[in-house]
Amino acid sequence: GENVEQHPSTLSVQEGDSAVIKCTYSDSASNYFPWYKQELGKRPQLIIDIRSNVGEKKDQRIAVTLNKTAKHFSLHITETQPEDSAVYFCAASRGTSGTYKYIFGTGTRLKVLA
Amino acid sequence: DGGITQSPKYLFRKEGQNVTLSCEQNLNHDAMYWYRQDPGQGLRLIYYSQIVNDFQKGDIAEGYSVSREKKESFPLTVTSAQKNPTAFYLCASSMTGPYGYTFGSGTRLTVV
Numbered sequence: 001g002e003n004v005e006q007h008p009s010t011l012s013v014q015e016g017d018s019a020v021i022k023c024t025y026s027d028s029a030s031n032y033f034p035w036y037k038q039e040l041g042k043r044p045q046l047i048i049d050i051r052s053n054v055g056e057k058k059d060q061r062i063a064v065t066l067n068k069t070a071k072h073f074s075l076h077i078t079e080t081q082p083e084d085s086a087v088y089f090c091a092a093s094r095g096t097s098g099t100y101k102y103i104f105g106t107g108t109r110l111k112v113l114a
Numbered sequence: 115d116g117g118i119t120q121s122p123k124y125l126f127r128k129e130g131q132n133v134t135l136s137c138e139q140n141l142n143h144d145a146m147y148w149y150r151q152d153p154g155q156g157l158r159l160i161y162y163s164q165i166v167n168d169f170q171k172g173d174i175a176e177g178y179s180v181s182r183e184k185k186e187s188f189p190l191t192v193t194s195a196q197k198n199p200t201a202f203y204l205c206a207s208s209m210t211g212p213y214g215y216t217f218g219s220g221t222r223l224t225v226v
Contacts, residue, residue, distance in 0.1 A: 006156075032212035043204065044157075046214035089156060093212055100212055101147065101172070106156040 002027045004092050006105025013080050014113050021108045023090035024072040032093040032100065033073050035064060039086045048075070080112045117141040120205050120218035126226045127192065127199060135190045135221045137205035144210045146188035150174060151202040151220075163188055164210065192223065200225050
């Protein structure tokens with residue numbers, strides 16, 4: 001069935017280093033890939049997204065890359081800061097046009113060490 | 115509160131009891147969703163609705179029911195048939211099409 005695998009489940013980096021989180025999806029019809037950040041006890045918030053007609057998208061320290069052939073996409077955070085510590089979820093769209101619902105990865109807990 | 119409000123924040127359910135979680139949005143979004151979040155399992159789709167008076171089952175709909183009588187509201191009822199209801203429940207809304215969700219702040223349900 002449809003599935004999104006996310007790795008790693010936990011990631012610790014030193015402040016200022018880069019962090020990379022990878023996701024693989026199974027549905028070749030997926031065409032929209034959002035990333036969410038969830039701080040402890042708070043709601044998930046959309047931080048960046050990418051559509052299937054684009055290979056890379058950047059927003060300040062955050063970037064997402066998409067490889068449609070391999071069916072994987074990645075989140076890159078550069079110059080990490082303590083406030084980047086959170087759980088990050090990737091997601092992939094599924095369903096036919098007009099019925100956009102997402103399947104989520106299992107999350108990556110990022111810890112940025114000061 | 116971000117345009118989408120969930121209540122209550124915490125809810126306790128006794129065995130055999132039905133409880134209803136509220137979700138209201140003022141974003142004029144057509145689509146609304148309910149997800150369940152368990153540790154280590156990410157978010158799993160319970161029900162979703164693309165339009166008023168219409169809704170579809172997600173991946174884990176058993177033991178849950180919803181209604182969509184108004185565009186702004188999408189309440190979720192956790193029935194006594196749901197054997198393991200303890201979880202964090204998130205409501206979300208979005209514009210129709212490939213757009214990200216706006217999530218509510220969640221309801222933490224505990225069986226006592």
